[in-house]
Every structure is written in C-alpha cells, then in structure tokens.
Amino acid sequence: MTEIEGSKFIERGAHKGKGIAVFTSGGDSQGMNAAVRSVVRMGIYLGCKVYFIREGYQGMVDGGSNIVEANWSSVSCIIHKGGTIIGSARCKDFREREGRLKAAKNLVENGITNLVVIGGDGSLTGADLFRQEWPSLLDELLKTNQITAEQREKYKFLQIAGLVGSIDNDFCGTDMTIGTDSALHRIIEAIDAIVSTAYSHQRTFIMEVMGRHCGYLALVAALTSEADYAFVPESPAPDNWQKKLCLKLEQERQAGQRLNIIIVSEGAIDRNGDPITAELVKKVVVDNLHQDTRVTVLGHVQRGGNPSAFDRILGSRMGAEAVMALMEADETTEPCVISLDGNQAVRVPLMECVKQTKAVAQAMADKEWEKAVALRGKSFMRNLETYKMLTRLKPPKDAFDEQGRGKVRFYVHFFIYNLNYVA
Numbered sequence: 001m002t003e004i005e006g007s008k009f010i011e012r013g014a015h016k017g018k019g020i021a022v023f024t025s026g027g028d029s030q031g032m033n034a035a036v037r038s039v040v041r042m043g044i045y046l047g048c049k050v051y052f053i054r055e056g057y058q059g060m061v062d063g064g065s066n067i068v069e070a071n072w073s074s075v076s077c078i079i080h081k082g083g084t085i086i087g088s089a090r091c092k093d094f095r096e097r098e099g100r101l102k103a104a105k106n107l108v109e110n111g112i113t114n115l116v117v118i119g120g121d122g123s124l125t126g127a128d129l130f131r132q133e134w135p136s137l138l139d140e141l142l143k144t145n146q147i148t149a150e151q152r153e154k155y156k157f158l159q160i161a162g163l164v165g166s167i168d169n170d171f172c173g174t175d176m177t178i179g180t181d182s183a184l185h186r187i188i189e190a191i192d193a194i195v196s197t198a199y200s201h202q203r204t205f206i207m208e209v210m211g212r213h214c215g216y217l218a219l220v221a222a223l224t225s226e227a228d229y230a231f232v233p234e235s236p237a238p239d240n241w242q243k244k245l246c247l248k249l250e251q252e253r254q255a256g257q258r259l260n261i262i263i264v265s266e267g268a269i270d271r272n273g274d275p276i277t278a279e280l281v282k283k284v285v286v287d288n289l290h291q292d293t294r295v296t297v298l299g300h301v302q303r304g305g306n307p308s309a310f311d312r313i314l315g316s317r318m319g320a321e322a323v324m325a326l327m328e329a330d331e332t333t334e335p336c337v338i339s340l341d342g343n344q345a346v347r348v349p350l351m352e353c354v355k356q357t358k359a360v361a362q363a364m365a366d367k368e369w370e371k372a373v374a375l376r377g378k379s380f381m382r383n384l385e386t387y388k389m390l391t392r393l394k395p396p397k398d399a400f401d402e403q404g405r406g407k408v409r410f411y412v413h414f415f416i417y418n419l420n421y422v423a
C-alpha cells in the first residue's frame with residue numbers, strides 16, 4: 001500500500017497469486033450479493049485468484065464443482081438482487097469434525113488459504129472453530145496421506161474474515177448486520193398495509209416477525225409503527241402480561257383508536273422461558289376483550305426482495321474491507337469480523353464476538369434478562385428503553401374531545417415530542 005498525501009492508495013495486483021474464497025451461509029439476507037461482488041472485484045483488483053464456494057459449508061465439504069473460480073463479470077448486475085447468487089445452506093456435516101476435515105482437504109486442493117465467510121452467528125461460530133482446528137485438520141490429512149508434506153507446509157495458515165449477513169441483527173460486535181435494514185423495510189411496509197385494513201374493521205392485528213432468539217426486528221418494528229405492545233425474547237413480558245396487555249389495548253380504544261397492533265417476535269418467551277406465540281396472544285385478546293383479532297405471520301417475505309440502499313452500501317464496504325483484512329494478515333493475526341461501528345467499518349476479533357454472542361444466549365438461558373439486553377448492545381438497550389417509556393406514557397385529559405375521543409393531532413405531537421426527548 002502506498003501513502004499519497006495522507007490517503008492510502010492500494011496498488012493493482014499488489015497480492016498477485018493469493019487464493020481467496022467467498023461463501024454465504026445460513027439464512028440468506030438482502031445485501032449478501034453486494035458483499036460477494038465487492039469481495040470478488042477487490043480480490044481481482046489485487047491480483048488474487050478468487051473462488052466462489054457454492055451452497056455454503058455444504059459446498060466446502062462436498063468440493064468438486066461447488067468450488068469455482070470467479071471473474072469480474074460473474075458478479076455483474078447482482079448488486080440489486082435479493083438472496084445470494086452463490087447459494088446458501090444450513091449444513092449438518094460441517095458441525096462434525098469429519099465434515100470439516102473434508103472441507104479442509106478441498107480448500108488445500110484448490111490452494112485457498114483465505115476465506116471470506118458471509119453469514120450469521122452460527123456460520124461465524126463454525127468459522128471460528130474451523131480456524132482453531134486448522135493445524136490439527138492438516139496434520140490428520142497428512143497422516144492419512146490425503147495431502148503431501150509440501151502442502152501441509154504451504155497451507156499451514158488459514159486466514160478468515162467474517163461478514164455478518166443475517167436479517168436478525170443478532171451478532172455482537174456490529175451495529176447492523178447485512179440484511180436487517182431491508183428486512184425492516186419489508187416489515188414496516190407490511191404493517192402499514194395491515195393498519196389500513198385494521199382501521200376499516202376496527203380490528204386487532206398480531207404480527208409475528210422473524211429474528212430467531214433476537215428481538216431487534218420486533219423492537220424496531222414496534223417503535224417505528226407505534227405498535228401498542230411488543231413481545232421480545234430478551235426482555236420477556238411480566239408474569240401478568242395478559243392483564244397488562246388487555247388494559248393497554250382497552251386504554252387505546254377508549255382514547256379513540258380504531259385498531260391495535262401487537263408485534264410478536266418469533267422467539268418471544270415469558271419469564272419462565274416458555275414461548276409466547278402469536279396464537280396465544282390472540283387467544284388472550286379474544287377471550288378477554290372479544291375484539292375482532294387476526295394473526296399475520298410475515299415469514300420469509302422479510303428475507304426476500306431487493307436490498308435497501310443501506311444494505312447495498314454496507315455489503316460493498318464490508319466486502320472490500322474483508323479482502324484488505326485478509327491481505328494484510330500474517331500468521332499472528334487473529335481472524336476478524338468486519339463490523340459497523342457508528343459509520344466506520346472496523347475489524348474486530350472474531351473470537352471475542354462469538355464469545356459475547358454466546359454470552360447473550362447464556363444470559364437468556366439463565367433468565368438474566370437485564371444482562372441479556374445489555375449484552376445486545378447500546379442501540380438495542382436504548383430502543384427498548386424508548387419503547388417502554390413511550391408505551392407507559394398516558395395522554396393527558398386535554399388529548400380528548402367532549403365525546404372522550406382522542407384528538408389525532410395531539411397524538412402526533414405527543415409521539416414526536418417524546419421520541420425526540422428520549423433519543
């Protein structure tokens with residue numbers, strides 16, 4: 001790299017002959033293609049041989065035509081596409097050492113010692129383990145005559161850079177994972193559509209959103225749609241949630257609201273760790289309030305469709321940074337995750353992020369809810385506090401007209417004021 005008046009100039013062909021492979025793993029997410037494109041083009045610019053590994057870890061384990069060299073035009077016209085053009089999978093084989101042994105052999109055979117992993121917490125946890133085991137995997141391959149002593153020596157270091165591609169935003173160490181923003185767009189669009197029909201029929205809608213054990217999507221969806229209630233896994237509803245929920249819905253109706261929206265994260269639980277499903281919430285509302293209530297499960301719509309501008313840029317920036325991280329690494333470098341910190345792309349140690357992400361799961365298993373929320377990070381914590389505060393606030397009396405109905409303009413001011421106040 002050359003310094004030109006304070007800015008870095010990365011020379012074309014500076015890393016000629018190095019082998020890099022990129023693959024996408026776990027649930028697909030919008031923006032993965034932008035990241036793949038960026039890795040390929042940055043790699044080629046630097047003179048590397050860039051490979052696609054198709055179908056995630058399964059392709060790495062199976063090898064053969066799943067590992068193919070990419071060229072500049074293989075990634076033309078994909079930045080706007082949802083999903084991942086190189087396929088993704090959940091792979092049981094890679095969870096076993098035997099599978100990882102086959103994967104190691106395939107990488108050595110293709111001369112690949114640099115990996116860009118684009119996936120969620122599971123994929124990056126797998127990558128962390130793979131990197132730790134690499135020397136012992138090569139030893140075993142050598143011992144069983146599957147690789148030569150020369151190959152053992154030449155490929156002794158495996159460098160890994162992870163990009164967090166998942167709609168769940170459940171990985172510690174980055175502000176936003178690639179795909180979350182687009183999924184939120186899908187969710188908000190759907191809620192806005194539901195609100196109009198709910199208004200006409202004075203209905204209550206329960207919307208189930210994805211996120212696995214992470215409530216980020218549910219929380220931000222609730223905040224941005226003024227939902228009346230939200231169930232998120234990290235901060236389970238109080239034991240008497242049924243009563244509190246019904247009271248809240250009743251209050252809103254009495255204030256003149258024609259509809260209610262409740263957001264349920266697919267991983268929502270109560271304080272005992274038992275699931276709170278959308279159907280269970282519906283039963284509580286119908287049995288107690290006799291409201292006309294419907295459930296909408298958004299499902300994979302959230303993962304589909306074109307990526308937002310944010311996710312395209314995020315994927316592009318992260319992809320280029322991942323290649324640079326690999327090229328600058330030496331045998332002492334720890335594997336890293338390319339993260340978003342504020343507006344900066346930063347490299348953080350993969351092992352640390354995996355450890356912290358596991359700690360969230362542990363805190364939830366131990367029912368240490370406050371710890372779980374804190375471990376999710378500041379932005380999660382602030383969103384949760386904001387939402388709780390907004391839903392606790394009751395409108396003053398002058399928010400109602402003579403018939404006791406809510407004045408719409410008042411609500412708008414009230415909401416905006418409070419949002420500004422807590423932000």
Ligand SMILES: Nc1ncnc2c1ncn2[C@@H]1O[C@H](COP(=O)(O)OP(=O)(O)OP(=O)(O)O)[C@@H](O)[C@H]1O
Nearest residue numbers: 026027057090091094095119120121122123126166
């Ligand atoms: N502990 C692990 N050890 C080895 N491999 C793992 C491990 N966890 C996950 N993997 C590998 O990563 C793959 C993807 O993991 P997972 O299904 O958890 O999705 P993810 O990467 O978390 O993505 P998403 O957040 O979109 O679901 C698994 O199918 C498996 O092959």
Ligand SMILES: O=P(O)(O)OC[C@H]1O[C@](O)(CO)[C@@H](O)[C@@H]1O
Nearest residue numbers: 027120166167168210211212303
């Ligand atoms: O597509 P699948 O394998 O059904 O997985 C669904 C899961 O994947 C995610 O979409 C991404 O992790 C989760 O939100 C959801 O629980």
